[in-house]
Amino acid sequence: MTDASMQNAEPGRHSVSLMATDEHTRKRARAEKRFRAYGIVAIATGLFFLVVLFTSILKEGIPAFTRTVVSVDFTLTEQQREESEGVLLKTKAYSDLFITALKSKLDERGLNTEVDEVAIERLLGKVGGTIRTFYTQNPDKIGEQIEFDLAASSRVDGYFKGRVSRDTIQDSRFLQKSDLELVDALEEAGIIKQAFNWPFITGADSGVDNPGGAGIGASVIGSFFMMLVVLGLSLPIGVAASIYLEEFAPRNRFTDLIEVNISNLAAVPSIVFGILGLAVFIQFMHLPQSAPLVGGLVLTLMTLPTIIISTRASLKAVPPSIRDAALGVGASKMQAVFHHVLPLAAPGILTGTIIGLAQALGETAPLLLIGMVGFVARGYPDGFLAGFTEPNSAMPAQIYTWAARADAGFYEKAWGGIIILLMFLLTMNIIAIILRRRFERRW
Amino acid sequence: MPVLWLILIVIAISAVGFVSGRSRAMQSAGGEIRNLHSLPNFYGANVALKAAIPAFGLLVLWLLAQPLFVNSQVSGMIPDTAIKDGSSRSLVMAEVRRTAAGLDAAVAQGQMTEQVARNANADIAEITQGLKDAGQVVTSEITQPILNAAQSYRSMNAKGHWVMSIVLVLLALAGAVVSWRQTRSDYRARNVVEKGVSVLLLAAASIAVLTTVGIVLSLVFNTWEFFKLYPASEFFFGLTWSPSFSGRGGSSALGILPLLWGTFYISLVALLVAVPIGLFAAIYLSEYASPRVRAVAKPLLEILAGIPTIVYGLFALLTVGPLLLSVFGDDGLGWMKAGTAVMTAGLVMGVMLIPFVSSLSDDIINAVPQAMRDGSYGLGATQSETIRQVVLPAALPGIVGAILLAASRAIGETMIVVLGAGAAARLSLNPFEAMTTVTAKIVSQLTGDADFASPEALVAFALGMTLFILTLGLNVFALYIVRKYREQYE
Numbered sequence: 065m066t067d068a069s070m071q072n073a074e075p076g077r078h079s080v081s082l083m084a085t086d087e088h089t090r091k092r093a094r095a096e097k098r099f100r101a102y103g104i105v106a107i108a109t110g111l112f113f114l115v116v117l118f119t120s121i122l123k124e125g126i127p128a129f130t131r132t133v134v135s136v137d138f139t140l141t142e143q144q145r146e147e148s149e150g151v152l153l154k155t156k157a158y159s160d161l162f163i164t165a166l167k168s169k170l171d172e173r174g175l176n177t178e179v180d181e182v183a184i185e186r187l188l189g190k191v192g193g194t195i196r197t198f199y200t201q202n203p204d205k206i207g208e209q210i211e212f213d214l215a216a217s218s219r220v221d222g223y224f225k226g227r228v229s230r231d232t233i234q235d236s237r238f239l240q241k242s243d244l245e246l247v248d249a250l251e252e253a254g255i256i257k258q259a260f261n262w263p264f265i266t267g268a269d270s271g272v273d274n275p276g277g278a279g280i281g282a283s284v285i286g287s288f289f290m291m292l293v294v295l296g297l298s299l300p301i302g303v304a305a306s307i308y309l310e311e312f313a314p315r316n317r318f319t320d321l322i323e324v325n326i327s328n329l330a331a332v333p334s335i336v337f338g339i340l341g342l343a344v345f346i347q348f349m350h351l352p353q354s355a356p357l358v359g360g361l362v363l364t365l366m367t368l369p370t371i372i373i374s375t376r377a378s379l380k381a382v383p384p385s386i387r388d389a390a391l392g393v394g395a396s397k398m399q400a401v402f403h404h405v406l407p408l409a410a411p412g413i414l415t416g417t418i419i420g421l422a423q424a425l426g427e428t429a430p431l432l433l434i435g436m437v438g439f440v441a442r443g444y445p446d447g448f449l450a451g452f453t454e455p456n457s458a459m460p461a462q463i464y465t466w467a468a469r470a471d472a473g474f475y476e477k478a479w480g481g482i483i484i485l486l487m488f489l490l491t492m493n494i495i496a497i498i499l500r501r502r503f504e505r506r507w
Numbered sequence: 508m509p510v511l512w513l514i515l516i517v518i519a520i521s522a523v524g525f526v527s528g529r530s531r532a533m534q535s536a537g538g539e540i541r542n543l544h545s546l547p548n549f550y551g552a553n554v555a556l557k558a559a560i561p562a563f564g565l566l567v568l569w570l571l572a573q574p575l576f577v578n579s580q581v582s583g584m585i586p587d588t589a590i591k592d593g594s595s596r597s598l599v600m601a602e603v604r605r606t607a608a609g610l611d612a613a614v615a616q617g618q619m620t621e622q623v624a625r626n627a628n629a630d631i632a633e634i635t636q637g638l639k640d641a642g643q644v645v646t647s648e649i650t651q652p653i654l655n656a657a658q659s660y661r662s663m664n665a666k667g668h669w670v671m672s673i674v675l676v677l678l679a680l681a682g683a684v685v686s687w688r689q690t691r692s693d694y695r696a697r698n699v700v701e702k703g704v705s706v707l708l709l710a711a712a713s714i715a716v717l718t719t720v721g722i723v724l725s726l727v728f729n730t731w732e733f734f735k736l737y738p739a740s741e742f743f744f745g746l747t748w749s750p751s752f753s754g755r756g757g758s759s760a761l762g763i764l765p766l767l768w769g770t771f772y773i774s775l776v777a778l779l780v781a782v783p784i785g786l787f788a789a790i791y792l793s794e795y796a797s798p799r800v801r802a803v804a805k806p807l808l809e810i811l812a813g814i815p816t817i818v819y820g821l822f823a824l825l826t827v828g829p830l831l832l833s834v835f836g837d838d839g840l841g842w843m844k845a846g847t848a849v850m851t852a853g854l855v856m857g858v859m860l861i862p863f864v865s866s867l868s869d870d871i872i873n874a875v876p877q878a879m880r881d882g883s884y885g886l887g888a889t890q891s892e893t894i895r896q897v898v899l900p901a902a903l904p905g906i907v908g909a910i911l912l913a914a915s916r917a918i919g920e921t922m923i924v925v926l927g928a929g930a931a932a933r934l935s936l937n938p939f940e941a942m943t944t945v946t947a948k949i950v951s952q953l954t955g956d957a958d959f960a961s962p963e964a965l966v967a968f969a970l971g972m973t974l975f976i977l978t979l980g981l982n983v984f985a986l987y988i989v990r991k992y993r994e995q996y997e
């Protein structure tokens with residue numbers, strides 16, 4: 065370059081210092097920032113949905129764990145009992161006694177409210193029957209002071225939880241506006257109160273007109289029996305299939321066919337497995353409908369691909385040197401696999417199985433087709449074997465049943481059921497994570 | 508439960524076989540292990556396996572074959588005159604089975620003696636009354652042919668069970684005795700046992716194939732039955748879906764097009780939500796995020812995939828639906844009539860699909876070789892330019908595969924649409940209207956039904972077949988793309 069050309073150079077584009085960024089670079093930098101922001105927004109949106117989901121589950125579901133009870137100290141003397149048993153309307157006599165006790169309670173605290181029998185019936189259901197049953201079953205309690213915790217009707221429960229308010233209530237045979245005065249008085253007297261809802265956790269499903277009495281306990285048992293079937297079948301079959309495919313299978317058409325089938329079955333919609341269960345287990349083999357056994361069989365077929373895929377991964381992770389060493393000291397191929405490779409792969413297999421079981425536990429769609437919905441979880445099974453064959457529901461199917469009912473009182477139960485279901489899933493996943501952390505080996 | 512007892516008996520035989528086979532081997536070797544061809548346990552296992560495997564194999568086959576055989580025999584006994592107009596042989600058979608089950612239960616409860624239940628000339632009214640007393644559900648009046656068929660159904664089943672039990676126990680004993688006699692110190696027990704175990708392993712692996720065969724057969728047979736009752740052309744090209752619940756066939760219109768349209772519309776909304784969010788999340792996580800952010804954000808997003816779909820269904824029905832209704836409903840913009848709509852189900856399904864798209868795309872973006880990025884940086888490109896012009900085009904086939912997999916999930920999803928999308932089948936463009944999908948209709952047509960003879964119930968199998976073929980096609984195509992793409996960079 066000569067000096068002359070230097071001087072001729074026009075002070076145009078490069079007049080600005082290289083240290084300062086020009087417009088084009090700034091634009092590119094802005095585009096870079098924008099692009100990065102899109103990513104952050106996307107992740108934030110995903111997490112936002114997660115937070116919304118969990119807050120709505122907790123907000124709607126936690127009320128299901130409390131219930132409104134009326135607790136009254138009540139003493140029945142032998143004389144009162146004989147008189148009540150003597151009259152024609154026995155339960156009415158008991159309920160009169162109860163109302164008298166309730167009234168005296170209210171008077172004690174200086175609250176003068178009219179208490180009539182019909183209103184009590186609307187609030188608490190048939191009180192007399194409950195009390196009479198209690199004393200026929202526990203005759204030794206006569207004469208003692210007993211604290212009765214009587215469940216309030218679901219409307220009253222709704223009044224305390226904000227589902228029913230003074231403005232929205234309509235007089236009906238279930239609850240009248242005037243009853244709320246009584247409820248308030250009872251609350252002031254500390255007679256009506258909130259208590260932990262044990263019946264929800266331990267109870268069975270109730271009829272469509274009694275949302276207050278519905279419990280999830282029976283369907284937890286149903287799910288438990290289904291999981292027993294799934295575990296008992298899918299773990300041995302899945303492990304055997306993985307061992308064959310990973311260690312013994314020759315490279316041929318049939319092996320390819322099995323591989324393709326497994327990867328496709330993992331993606332078949334769950335409802336199709338329900339159709340399979342209905343057609344094969346119920347229509348063809350005439351197994352009992354709504355039985356946890358059938359549900360377990362269907363879920364086994366669904367879970368198998370998951371377990372096979374994870375078991376194969378953990379078998380593959382065991383280094384070949386282990387097999388070579390075993391073969392080198394004279395073990396057969398079978399002994400090398402069963403005595404050395406399988407124990408080393410066991411933690412991974414266990415983790416995969418727990419995750420597969422957790423998936424199966426939350427699956428609903430196939431259970432709808434084999435009749436595990438509706439009013440089926442009416443009580444606990446009669447015994448261990450009956451648990452497999454007696455009609456029962458499962459947790460997710462029970463939640464669906466509640467969600468499909470017209471009475472809004474069941475929605476609270478459905479959310480509460482979801483909390484319980486998620487707690488089971490959380491526990492299973494945490495166990496899987498702990499197992500992985502504790503036993504996972506890096507080779 | 509006689510089958511359970513049978514299983515226990517066979518297990519007991521094989522356990523005894525194990526112990527005696529092992530001791531016989533030791534005896535023949537003179538108590539010296541080194542004289543044996545295999546370890547002593549192999550001799551025991553040889554006897555145990557030969558006792559148990561044939562017996563259990565026969566048990567499974569027998570349990571599958573007996574109902575078929577009995578059904579066809581009994582079905583042949585019913586005279587044509589016993590089948591009323593508008594009914595069919597399979598309906599009558601269902602009645603026969605119900606009666607037989609009722610008789611069993613009545614006898615078990617002690618409400619009816621075995622003689623009465625078996626008596627072919629028993630008074631029908633008396634039997635019906637007996638069944639009702641025992642709390643059995645008897646739908647219509649039991650007629651003489653049905654009662655006789657039910658009685659022979661019972662006796663054949665009982666006979667079959669007896670024969671099966673005897674044959675099974677004999678087979679197990681025979682297997683045990685024969686293999687026990689074979690046991691000598693030079694018998695190659697290990698080779699035989701290992702051969703047997705590898706056959707068992709192969710059988711376990713074949714269950715996957717059997718499942719597929721079972722799915723295909725159960726779909727094909729029932730779909731075939733359906734097309735005998737209902738013309739295929741009307742099913743595939745019909746524009747209305749209105750099954751009648753009272754009559755058997757006749758007035759029902761069972762066109763699949765409105766259902767397919769609902770399915771695709773809801774899946775489209777779901778993908779419009781899931782693909783941008785999932786894709787950008789994957790790009791950020793794989794290209795920008797620090798390891799710590801990644802370690803927290805990725806598992807958190809994946810929680811969304813681990814939540815059961817019933818939870819999303821309830822979320823759609825009770826939270827998202829009312830929320831959308833308050834904005835787009837009559838109080839707001841006035842586009843929406845009810846909480847259940849395409850938008851509700853689509854949005855919630857989109858949330859569910861975010862982790863599917865993000866995890867798969869993340870893997871695929873990570874598989875793009877670092878050298879390509881380095882080359883682009885070397886030419887002076889910024890990070891976002893590199894991603895947009897180098898990484899994404901390279902990863903595109905894989906990402907398309909991931910989206911197709913997500914689409915197949917969306918098409919097969921059931922609980923969200925059953926609860927969130929409504930029940931009305933219609934062809935409409937308004938995303939705020941209720942529509943229904945193939946899966947939702949399978950549920951509503953088939954819930955709790957055990958005997959299918961009407962086109963209204965059988966249509967569910969044709970719908971299931973359509974769904975199976977659709978998702979299978981999408982999956983095979985998507986996996987093909989993903990696999991082909993992976994090979995490219997390996």
